[in-house]
Amino acid sequence: MNDLELSDVESVLPYNLLAEKLVLGSILTMPEVILLVSEKLPIEAFYLDKHQIIYKALLILYAEGKTIDYINLITWIQDNGFLLKIGGANLLLDLLNQMNRVTNLEEYISLIYEKYLRRSLIKLGEEIIEDGYLTEIPLEIIFTKIEQNFFLLSENKSRQHLISVNDGLQQIIKEIEEGLRVPRLPGLKTTFTEFDIITQGFQNSDLIIIAGRPSMGKTAFAFNLAKNIAQHHNTGVVFFSLEMTRQQLLYRLLASEVQITNTRLRASRIKETEWIKINSTVRDLSNLRLFIDDTPDLSVGEIKLKIKSIDLESSNPINLIVIDYLQLLEGADQPSNRAQELSKITRALKKLARDLNIPIIVLSQLSRNVESRVNKRPILADLRESGCIKFSLAKYITKIKKKKSIFCWTGKFVAKQKLLTIKLTGQKPIYKLESNLAWSLLITSNHKILTNKGWRKIDQLIRNNFISAKLLIGIKSLNSFNKYVISWEKVNKISYYQLAPVYDIQVSNYSNYLSNHLIIHNSIEQDADVVIMLYREDYYNKETIDKNLIELIIAKHRNGPIGSTKLAFDPKYLRFFNLNR
The missing domain is CATH 1.10.860.10 (DNAb Helicase; Chain A)
Structure with a gap:
């Protein structure tokens, strides 16, 4: 001032x-x-x-x-x-x-x-005071005026999300009628047939995570998707590469299309007949509305501004964003905990997908847990952030390791699941959450816990918030596992406890588990609508008969089925094909 x-x-x-x-x-x-x-x-x-x-x-x-x-x-x-x-x-x-x-x-x-x-609001308050002195005006008129002015303050913010059931259903009927006239997938097709059947194409406002260990072919696959969608739909696609330069990506693209190795292209060891093919391919590729941005240290806010700038300059808007990759994105601030920052970034990406009403594909690394298992096929738990649970007693760790199972929330009830690993992840600041029934939990601030309003971080909870608690009464299921329903318990107190060792638990099917009656969660996948994991058997097993095949594991699909499909992979030119080709 x-x-x-x-x-x-x-x-x-x-x-x-x-x-x-x-x-x-x-x-x-x-x-x-x-x-x-x-x-x-x-x-x-x-x-x-x-x-x-x-x-x-x-x-x-x-x-x-x-x-x-x-x-x-x-x-x-x-x-x-x-x-x-x-x-x-x-x-x-x-x-x-x-x-x-x-x-x-x-x-x-x-x-x-x-x-x-x-x-x-202050101005409205002053008007209310003035109107209160106008005794000649009926109170009903004054109240109506106050009500109208009050709701005008938030009109713009609320209207864009408010729609009547009638209007919404009429819009859906129009979409269905249009689909009957022109049969099509509701989303962006990748041209990989079986994959498109499972996903129904990439939908507007969806956040799609493509994850895999290093050298699985994430970048090559994502760039193939970007090129295929730009070509098939004649639409705008932006590929944000935070790791590779645009020159490297363009060499890859050209080498893939003309089927000349990247090494020969860079060394300019080209035959005359190949040179003709290169020029013809360049002319075709130049018609694509495929943009490459290799700015390092990008943030979600900068990505939004770049997309809006492109849309302003062209009548053909951008309909897909691909980001390579999540762990290289910059956050708005720099918290000491990188896992917490990644969680904020994925939420910001989901919000951006909704704001722009287009699908966003973001690549992500999987945890090293994959390498420590006999079965290397990735699961959702491999996408998790680093663990943050403190077990104060070594006996408890020994106990759950011995049982090789732990309770998890399945979405309907609490049931036993197979425990894969439990490991020390270092020392972190610990907070103690205490419930009204005297149940307590030692946990880091970025960890999520199940509440009556969904998953919430510990630092977002206050006294008397409702959190999940396992009922002590078990229900015997058909497969002989004990299943428990949950109730809601109130938070009594959250306080700083100490700096202490923390552990990460990896469960077979779910990215959550039960600790002292309370259900906790620690996975970045919850912000994603679709999670696709890449797996190549020949990367780990040189003797396998599944040579040059890549498996696309749809591990999460918020609005459709999960499953897997395979593509033929050409490692020489980094190309992907339908198997029936």
Whole structure:
């Protein structure tokens, strides 16, 4: 608040000066962000008059198709007689010097909008007080006016998600009728027949995780998908490569299409007949709307801005994003726990998929647990984050290792499942969660626990929140395993306990388990709609008869069946084919 005297602070309505400066400075230094800002903030969201003038000028420049820069901005302000009102050109120079990261832009926008809503509430409160003195107006009219004004404050935010059942069903009927006229898969086809039948194509707003151990062919497979979808649907696809350069990817693409090894292409050891084929292939590939971005250290916010910029420049929008790979993405902040940061990133990617209403494919590494097992085929538990449970007694660890089973939540009841591994993952800060029934759990803050509102991290819980608890009464099932239903228990207290060793448990079929009556979860897959795992038997077993085959394991499919299918894999040219080809 350096623009105001300290004595005036108490009389000022809520606003955030620094956030307003940073957002305006971001638009001036990175003009493409005006797409994002203009969606979220009306002119009056800025508190200071001078900031409203500058924002209005920027919007007008954008609407008129002019370049957003210092010269055009100051020219418009001066031509319209506002230069003195904003305090001169020094203010604009000050905005240009504001240090900002695009990764934080949405947070600053939210800060501005929140203060705007608070000012609107204060204004509404003042109007209510004034109306209270108007005794000549019937109370019914006053109450109606208050109600209307109150709901107007959140109208824009709620309307976009609110739809009547009638409107929603009518929209579905139209989609079904269109499908009857032109039979098609509802999502983006990859041209891999069996895989498309299982997934029904990649659906809008879905987050798809493609996971595998190193050298399984994740990048090659994802790039094949991107190229196939761009070609088959004649649509825009962006491949964000945080590991390989665009030159490396393009050499791979060309080598794959012309069936000349990457090594020969790079060394320019080309025959005359091959050179003709290369030129012909380049002409065909140049027609694809396939974009490659090899910017390292990208964040989800920067990805969103790049997509909006491409959509602005073209009438053919982007319909698929592929990111290689998850663990290289930057978070908005830098928490000490990388597992916690990855969880935030996957939630941000899911939100981005919904905001853009397109599928997003993100590649992910699997844990090293795969290598320690006799059966190397990956399972969902291999996608988990690092473990965070403290077992205070060594006897308990020995006990569950001996039993080789542990209780898990299946989605309907609690039942025994096979325990694969339990291992020490280091020392971390531990918190103690205590319930009203005196059950307690020693756990790290980023660990999720099952509540009556879904999975929640320990640091998101407060006193009297309802958490899951296993009932002591068992139900005998057909397969002779004991099954238990759950009840809801209240949180009594959460407090810091100590720095202590923590362990990770790996279970056969589920990414959760029961600890002292409470159900906990620690998997990044819960944000994904589809999880696909890649597996090549010949990578681990050189004697196998399944040479040059890759198995696509659909381990999770939120809106459809799970299963697996195989593709032929050409390791020489990094190509994938249907088996019946």
